[in-house]
Amino acid sequence: MNYWLMKSEPDVFSIDILKTKKKSGWDGVRNYQARNFMRDDMKKGDMVLFYHSSCEVPGVAGLAQVSKESHPDPTQFDPKSDYYDPKATKENPRWFMVEVEFVEKFNSVVTLHTIKSIKSLENMPLVKKGSRLSINPVSEKEYKTILGLK
DNA sequence: GCCAACGTTGGC
């Protein structure tokens, strides 16, 4: 099993929305590296740290689990969607997503500030300046360390 | 709202 961190702006999609919906496709990713993780590497059962970005208190807000592996992101075909990609076709989709399932909302957010203060988490891309990738692999140790902080 | 860091686009 592998572990991941996925960023989302809570104003757009939060752990609370996932809790209500139970399951959701992780649509709207338009970065090739992040897409490749979803298309090639994320497997059913993998655990996901659900990270809230661009908000008052950035940090890991809860847990999700991959419930369906790679399939085309339908928003790329929808001209009305913000994520519409005119160069994508159903025969040759450009963007892929996984589906995630709600697991847990933490009682309190494990804040970026806290994560930055933990020596053993210093190699997480999250704490590195200028790291903008919205999906990152997480080691088992890092995953467990973060769970210990909730 | 600022701005550093990074990714993408497109002219050449």
Next chain:
DNA sequence: GCCAACGTTGGC
């Protein structure tokens, strides 16, 4: 293939 211009991310 280079690289300047532009757009986006995301913490602060």
